[in-house]
Amino acid sequence: MVQRRRPSTSFSTSASTSYPSYAYGEYGITTSRPRTHRSTGRPGTGRPRTGASTIARIDAQQVVCAVTESRGISPTVGLAFVNLDTGEAVLCQICDSQTYVRTIHKLRVYGPSEILIVSTAASPKSKLFSIIEENLEVIESRLTLLDRRYWVESTGLEYIQSLAFTEDVEALKIQVSGSYFAVCCIAAVLKYVQLGLSKTFPFHSLRVKYEPSEGSMMIDISTIYSLELIQNLQNPKSKDCLFGLLNETLTPMGSRLLRSNILQPLTDRETLNTRYDALEELTTKEEMFFATRAALKSFLDVDRTLTSVLILPHLIIIPTKPTIQTTEQSINNVIMLKQFVNSVNPIYEALTGARSSMLNNIRELCAPENVVPIQDLIDNVINGDTTYAKQPLELRNQRTYAVKSGVNGLLDVARTTYKEAMEDAYHHSTELNQEYNLPLDLKYDSMRQFYIRIAASELEGRPLPPVFTNVFRKKNMVECQTLELMKRNQKIMVSHQEVILMSNKAVQALIEEIRTQMSILFKICEGIAMLDMVLFPHREISAFAQLVTTQDYVRPQITDTLAIKAGRHPIREKVMHSKFVPNDVYATQHMRFQIITGCNMSGKSTYIRSVALMVVMSQIGSFVPASYASFPIFHQLFARVNMDDSIEPNVSTFAMEMRDTAFILRNIDRRSMAIIDELGRGTSTRDGLAIALALAEALVQSRALVWFATHFRDLANILAERNGVISLHLAVELGDNDTMTMLYKIAEGAIKESHYGLALARVIPLPPGLVEHATYIAQKLEHQVLKRRKTSTRVIHERRRKLILNLKEHLVQAQNGVMEGEVLAAWLKALQKEFVLRMTAIDKEVARAEQESEDEEMVDGTEHTESDHEEERPTRSARQPSVITVNSGTATTESGSTVRAVSENEQ
């Protein structure tokens, strides 16, 4: 097959959505660019796409992915990604839902530049095909159809056998056994890379990884976006996001690893503990910490260098004759490799005495026995003082003198010519300077080579002498050349090319030898990326600077309970420093649904977001901003938060809310965590409350841990007695002289001061008496609502039930706990006493409420039903003549205006 004619070059450019009409070459490949979205502008399965595209892709990497699936009620999807820039292949097989949410998540995390799909999936379009097609714009990918014959399991296994690192092959074969679809995908991708992109990997040179579907937390794109995990919402360039906060990595590999970890936090307890151990050690051993950071500073983007050394153009399809550019690139690569290999030993030294298993493993990888043989290979060919340079002129010099003298007799002659030509160029610039009395600089760039730069002010308005050509002005500078300089440039270029071509043979032979060592080089590279990633900046601050008390981060425990003491929002606190008020968080199954109320600007969003951010941090192996923290491991994280508070509630806000909500409800389970902020704002108060209630009920049933911030105080009251539900609020202090102080402190129960709207209104000058009457009305209504709720048989039943369920949970804890004998007996007795007391208290409360109700009915002469209190408000207001006169004699329907005032205040 490889001997076939090269396929049409249109692989990279063609675009069409009518797939069958664009078949290329003999490989049955058709391509499509991302499709414009439908009028809804939203992907069918996903959540809002706002700005998501930039999240998917780290940088312009060439990643090709293949996707295929088994059909059925719960489809199994195989995926294989091959990154041509970093020489990495990832296989995964996912049991997905009908909405393919996990598949889309994986695609978004890896951000492939091209997605291959079986051609038969396009007509008729399979559901997977349609969903991928809808998401193309978000993923910024191109869709390519590939003939069915390339998706062959045996070919995939052969590729693994021949291309994976030798020492990984056996383990990989075991891992992928049973992952038929993933193996078919790797076959398809590698065939496409070979035939469509004309590239191939040498034997045992590819880092193949199998990623089990379990093993990482799923965070959908909207959550990534709204929690500002990768990007700040207001300013995409700002570092005020989780990635920006944590990314003090010193190597590009470390930065990439951090990013992919934030997008896919881990769910494996053991791996997380290994990371925490490493981190703990680094933060407590100052010398090791600084030595490691210093050693990391000299690493270049090794992943890319190794891969460009590694990937061969397809031998048969592309002629192998080297060009000047490819040869120059090869020498650059070897120089970079030399720098990499020389940078490894300082890491080995820095980690001397490491105790944690991760640091030890990294140190072992960096041991001299792994590195010295490669260093020897390089030193045999490359001059000892050759180093990588970022400046193009300096890099050209390094290239020219890279290969040792003696490998080619004529090399030294060519180098002498190069040196003389360079001197000529400098000499020429000195001559020009003297002849025209112009202070000029000789500059260099890769396109023009040497050129002349003169400050415009030096010319004082006079024109340049005619010897200067190609003149153009760049800000305050004038740039130009002379014919003589161009001639000398030409001479330098020719002599440089001669040196390069003469060096080529030795360099290619060296690369061939280095290729045999690729697997260890890649492993060292991975170890260094991991080391770089775990050295987060806050650790530097917390461990070694004087800010321990204000900025300290703590190692999280992994337990079944979420408990945070003095937790902080990692990004906000950076801006606010010591002004940020820390808060505690506690959640277990019997406190799994936490309703957070509070007035505007009291800190509700900040509180719930900080919990979610700390969870993500803990699951990537980072310490968290708190004085104590323990977390269960979450497998899914959902955030439905308002991204822009300034947006007026309207239909589209509502539609977005509902789509997000539907997404969450479809996917949430007991291993999930969700934060929901202000749901129901996009519609009327009553509908909003009803929707929030219905959603809350469903979320309570899901058994996930949920933080539900809301303005609907009634939600807290209505759900108060539900098992698993607790109410919290953000405290506010009301001063004597109509002042309100936000305390930003979380406190038990729903917000007490329900009329903070009225409190705020007192600050604003309104007609005399209005606020007082409004307060009276609000209190009266509230009293009625409260009374009815207390006597509701359903509520009483719920409260009793909750008490019994709590008792059960305590008994189970006692059974599984460490208490024994007399201690246990005493504890049980206390528990029993408390239970009896509480149950009696409920009974008494009920009796008292019933009595009060009877008394009032005798006064009112009315009977109350158990209907929705919201519904009753107009009736109540209408029945109160003293209230009706409040509205300063305007023509407004008084009962209506009264009700509206109360509703708004309560909201």
Ligand SMILES: Nc1ncnc2c1ncn2[C@@H]1O[C@H](COP(=O)(O)OP(=O)(O)OP(=O)(O)O)[C@@H](O)[C@H]1O
């Ligand atoms: N723990 C805290 N310590 C100090 N300041 C805080 C804290 N939490 C919030 N704030 C401040 O309060 C402001 C409002 O916070 P946030 O948006 O979380 O309130 P909110 O209750 O969600 O408001 P709204 O209901 O209007 O959406 C923040 O911008 C921040 O400046």
